Amino acid sequence: MIDIKKKWRTRSGLDVRLVSDQGHPDWPIVGYVDNASEPVAWEGSGCYLGSSQPDDYDLVEVKEKKVMYVNVYDDGELIRHVSSKSANNEASSTRIACVRVEYEEGQFDE
Secondary structure (H helix, E strand, O other): OOOOOOOEEEOOOOEEEEEEOOOEOOEOEEEEEOOOOOOEEEOOOOOEOOOOOOOOOOEEEOOOEEEEEEEEEOOOOEEEEOOHHHHHHOOOOOEEEEEEEEEEOOOOOO
16 A cells, blocks of 8 residues: 655656545545646555556655765775765775765665
């Protein structure tokens, strides 16, 4: 079941404001897409109106982005930091790069 307290977008990237999880038994999730004046309904799983195929209006959770800074050294060593200031302050003379990494918790790239 969709948690209406979390942040959501449509699969196509439009902002969604969920207002209820007590709608019609088949489509209990109710909200507004991209400041529309008419509400939209979804299944409890976030699928748009019983679509059996992925739909542009399916709900997708917006996860908080996190950032870290990684000092890269000429010997291949990588040291992560919570801020660019920390990365710069703690860098040694053999640092060859400082890389900003933005990620979502649970993200695993191929």
